[in-house]
Amino acid sequence: MAARIVSALFVLLLVVGVPVLSLSTARDDRLRQMRRLELYVSAAISQWALAVVGVVVCFLGSLSAFSVGFRRLAPATALIWASALVALSVAAILLSLFLERHGWWPAESELTYLLIPRTRQEKAWSLLLLVPTAALCEEFLYRGLLLAQISQWLPTGAWACAVSSLAFGLAHVYQGWSGIVRASLLGALLAYPVIHFGSLYPSMLAHGLIDAVALAWLGPKFLAGNREQGIGNGPQGTAEMTSTIPCSLLPVPCP
Secondary structure, three states: OHHHHHHHHHHHHHHHHHHHHHHHHHOOHHHHHOOHHHHHHHHHHHHHHHHHHHHHHHHHOOOOOOOOOOOOOOHHHHHHHHHHHHHHHHHHHHHHHHHHHOOOOOOOOHHHHHOOOOOHHHHHHHHHHHHHHHHHHHHHHHHHHHHHHHHHHOOOHHHHHHHHHHHHHHOOHHHHHHHHHHHHHHHHHHHHHHHHHOOOHHHHHHHHHHHHHHHHHHHHHHHHHHHHOOOOOOOOOOHHHOOOOOOOOOOOOOO
16 A cells, blocks of 8 residues: 555656756756756756665565666667657657757747757767666656556556656747647657566667757757747847757756
8 A cells, every 4th residue: 555655656756856846957047057957966866866766666566676777688679769759759759859940839938058068078968968868767657657657556658657757748848839849749659668668678769869869969050040030939149059959958056
């Protein structure tokens, strides 16, 4: 009984608590005074802490490592699926950037611009900290634990996928409507191989590659053009800071 209550509370935390914390944190002016590297470290710490709590919840409850997606899969199969997911996701991101440039897609939030690496050092740290953290922690939490737990409560896997994907999208509320919609759709896409194979590995690999491409190339190249045209909500006069992080992390200021 106690284990079920703990599991339910953790699901509530992911579905409601994380979005609320994300929104309140985004409104904190202290966030805009922090150095970018401090934001990266803070985001990584918050995600790993949440993942550790998730591991404890799995240990106390009825979810095993296999049931949350840590199941062996042929490397070739994982690579093929990851490649397909990356291709589809990059195409979707390019489409959203094109639509945003023409005013047909919600503009990026100010905080999205503030999180973008500006220098080579910041890019390196973002790739070292944000990419693996998002790939491992977010996939375990949303496509692993949350999807598996909700699947036990709902009649079909499709409903569980919808709830977990929406929760993932709402966790990106600090990115505005653009980030919520993009992350929700990406969450549903990444959930497919988990449901199909019962393995997180294709989604983890794809998630990391998508974020790496977005941080290193897509965002700086295309959103910089948006800022030059006055599109978006990012800080004015900082075109070289711009990018997009389709799967970026919940930034929680360090104490």
